[in-house]
Amino acid sequence: MVRSAVKVHLRTRPTAKFAEENLRLDAPQRSLSLAVKRREDFGVVNHQKAEFSFRFTGDVLHNASQEQVYATVGEEAVVAALDGYNSTVMAYGQTGAGKTFTMTGGQGSYQQRGLVPRAISDLFKRLS
Numbered sequence: 803m804v805r806s807a808v809k810v811h812l813r814t815r816p817t818a819k820f821a822e823e824n825l826r827l828d829a830p831q832r833s834l835s836l837a838v839k840r841r842e843d844f845g846v847v848n849h850q851k852a853e854f855s856f857r858f859t860g861d862v863l864h865n866a867s868q869e870q871v872y873a874t875v876g877e878e879a880v881v882a883a884l885d886g887y888n889s890t891v892m893a894y895g896q897t898g899a900g901k902t903f904t905m906t907g908g909q910g911s912y913q914q915r916g917l918v919p920r921a922i923s924d925l926f927k928r929l930s
Contacts, residue, residue: 812832814865833857835855836856837852879891
């Protein structure tokens, strides 16, 4: 079975007023647009970009649980590794965006465990 080389998924979470006013998420089109207000102190000639658009090859996981994230991202990586393919999951984003929570999970409950503990558990289940 041939697998795609790279998939880019987007995980969002509830955010403050900034996101509600400046982000437009289009999950079916797998895209996100960010509108940034131009700064007035840049003067008359203002080449500051006002809008950024991003497209994703994978799923948009809006307010997804840890379980949903693993089912969408992690499980495929474990299955690919067991099929003999190299497999990597990487979290990228701004400081405080939730990368560590996504990868390792929270300490609050077993349900909050992240991709790494879920992948290890799944790997051992599949191997036994």
